[in-house]
Amino acid sequence: MNDASPTAAELLVAQPLTSRAFAPYGTLIAAPAGEGRPINGGNAQRFDLLDDLRLDAEGGRPMLALFRAQARRFPHEVSEMERHALGSQTFVPLGDKRFVIVVARAGDAPTSARQLAAFVTDGRQGVVLAPGTWHHALLAVDAGDFAVIERAGSGVDCDVCLLREPGSVRL
Numbered sequence: 001m002n003d004a005s006p007t008a009a010e011l012l013v014a015q016p017l018t019s020r021a022f023a024p025y026g027t028l029i030a031a032p033a034g035e036g037r038p039i040n041g042g043n044a045q046r047f048d049l050l051d052d053l054r055l056d057a058e059g060g061r062p063m064l065a066l067f068r069a070q071a072r073r074f075p076h077e078v079s080e081m082e083r084h085a086l087g088s089q090t091f092v093p094l095g096d097k098r099f100v101i102v103v104a105r106a107g108d109a110p111t112s113a114r115q116l117a118a119f120v121t122d123g124r125q126g127v128v129l130a131p132g133t134w135h136h137a138l139l140a141v142d143a144g145d146f147a148v149i150e151r152a153g154s155g156v157d158c159d160v161c162l163l164r165e166p167g168s169v170r171l
Ligand SMILES: NC(=O)N[C@@H](O)C(=O)O
Pocket: 089, 135, 136, 137, 138
């Protein structure tokens, strides 16, 4: 008889998103401090943020999508993760909209929620998920629109894994 007590389901606590903590999974997007480069006769400032979005592998093309997300209820179940092996996926809130991002490093599929990390944005931050980073589908804290930039190609670039040991994530 197996006398090992069943392990309690992992409850992930979403940590404030920082560049350093998110580095294994991708890139944090935030408006830089200070002034941008004056453009348009000084009527605007330009901030060049990223020029390495990985979107063209195997004939891929950049896709700009709009996700009109409903607010999720937290704690939220985490039992299914996905990855886009051929391209990055970028999420940028339109307006002050927080979201939770649950991730695992690219590579072998995670099997347990214990292998995951969870972050919550400050409402203005966005993220670029590096190609192959395992992640939960968008978990909006605040309902609203998100600009999403990803690779569009001939096939569907989305591998899904079901966690043998699921968990949940809370704010
Ligand atoms: N399904 C879809 O387009 N969205 C996911 O890739 C996601 O990460 O939210």
